[in-house]
Amino acid sequence: MIRVLDTFRAPRHGRGVTEQPSTSAVERRNLADADLTQAVEASFENTPDPRLREVMQSLVRHLHAFASEVELTEEEWFAAIDFLTRTGHITDLEAFVPGEEPVVPADDGGPVEEPVTMMDYNASITYTLPVTPNAQRAEQANEQGRFLGLKCPECGRTYTGGRGYCPVDSIALGPGDEVDLPQRGTITNYTIITPVQYPGQTETEPFARVHVWLDDADVVLGYQPLLDTANDDVRIGMRVSAVWASDAELKDLASNAEGRLLGWMPTGEPDVTDPDLVDRIL
Numbered sequence: 001m002i003r004v005l006d007t008f009r010a011p012r013h014g015r016g017v018t019e020q021p022s023t024s025a026v027e028r029r030n031l032a033d034a035d036l037t038q039a040v041e042a043s044f045e046n047t048p049d050p051r052l053r054e055v056m057q058s059l060v061r062h063l064h065a066f067a068s069e070v071e072l073t074e075e076e077w078f079a080a081i082d083f084l085t086r087t088g089h090i091t092d093l094e095a096f097v098p099g100e101e102p103v104v105p106a107d108d109g110g111p112v113e114e115p116v117t118m119m120d121y122n123a124s125i126t127y128t129l130p131v132t133p134n135a136q137r138a139e140q141a142n143e144q145g146r147f148l149g150l151k152c153p154e155c156g157r158t159y160t161g162g163r164g165y166c167p168v169d170s171i172a173l174g175p176g177d178e179v180d181l182p183q184r185g186t187i188t189n190y191t192i193i194t195p196v197q198y199p200g201q202t203e204t205e206p207f208a209r210v211h212v213w214l215d216d217a218d219v220v221l222g223y224q225p226l227l228d229t230a231n232d233d234v235r236i237g238m239r240v241s242a243v244w245a246s247d248a249e250l251k252d253l254a255s256n257a258e259g260r261l262l263g264w265m266p267t268g269e270p271d272v273t274d275p276d277l278v279d280r281i282l
């Protein structure tokens with residue numbers, strides 16, 4: 001017996017749902033009723049296949065126990081069966097198409113006066129991220145207005161960030177491998193971001209984030225702020241240099257700013273015209 005209840009919206013407030021007022025006699029019928037269960041179980045007495053009879057009668061008894069435990073209403077039962085049925089049967093769904101008329105719940109308050117720009121939700125994520133000695137020294141250098149890199153003595157590649165290893169040669173890189181990185185570079189790629197509003201978001205207009213390939217190094221710094229540049233003027237090949245906050249500016253920086261680096265400013269030098277620049281993201 002399968003029925004579809006398209007209008008199932010009964011709110012669930014913990015246990016005791018069967019005692020809530022309902023709109024029809026069908027909904028009020030108690031599925032945990034012992035007589036009803038025995039009647040259903042007995043309906044399988046004449047099942048010719050003994051194995052099928054055993055399975056179905058056991059199923060009825062277990063369902064009876066389940067219905068008793070959660071005080072299941074008939075409406076809830078049909079909703080669950082409908083869900084399971086549709087889960088197993090939908091094999092030919094191609095697409096959803098818009099209906100001709102909107103379906104508005106009776107308790108809908110109508111359009112809001114002001115457009116919704118922000119929605120609150122509760123979420124919590126706990127990260128545990130060990131800070132390596134290399135990362136601590138890089139941060140200290142950042143506080144002094146410097147970029148610290150690690151130059152591998154084997155392959156000569158230079159890295160910034162990471163855990164202090166050359167992934168090519170599998171060797172640890174320490175203080176003896178540290179080098180100061182150039183403070184000029186070339187934009188290899190960029191994106192214009194339309195800010196989503198959330199608590200703490202300070203941006204309200206679309207802004208650019210650029211990837212900067214530092215001069216004479218294998219280092220591309222990703223998603224960097226670009227200063228004093230209209231979004232239409234951002235381009236691959238643009239030459240930029242780092243701008244650091246003064247002590248006075250440091251106090252005014254947002255608490256979520258990453259260190260003392262304010263961002264990158266165009267130098268005015270001619271653009272670099274290298275068609276492979278766009279491929280350098282990392």
Ligand SMILES: [Zn+2]
Pocket residue numbers: 152153154155156157166167168169170
């Ligand atoms: Zn190496």
